[in-house]
Amino acid sequence: MSKLKIKRGDNVIVTTGKKGLKGATGEVIEVIKKEGRDPRVIVAGLNIVKKHVKPSASNPQGGITEKEASIHISNIALVDKDGKAIKVGYKIEGDKKVRINKKTGETL
Secondary structure: OOOOOOOOOOEEEEOOOOOOOOOOEEEEEEEEOOOOOOOEEEEOOOOEEEEEEOOOOOOOOOEEEEEEOOEEHHHEEEEOOOOOEEOEEEEEEOOEEEEEEOOOOOEO
């Protein structure tokens, strides 16, 4: 599995997708990497779907709940402080490998 350039806690923008989703920004809650599948991310407050839940001991009422669905990692990009999408590169500083903004050279 290759290393991903997006991590939990990063602010991202949706570059492609549904009409209401494209251009929206949010914070990455979770990065999903599974063997043999493409990586996906869950972004807070974006790609909300309704899920029908059966009644259970923990939720005796059941009903319809809303939750964030995952977005393919190729459809999002990191955001800089100006709110624009950026490309991520790597640079070695001392004995640490750090992420940098490819355009400005700033560390992330």
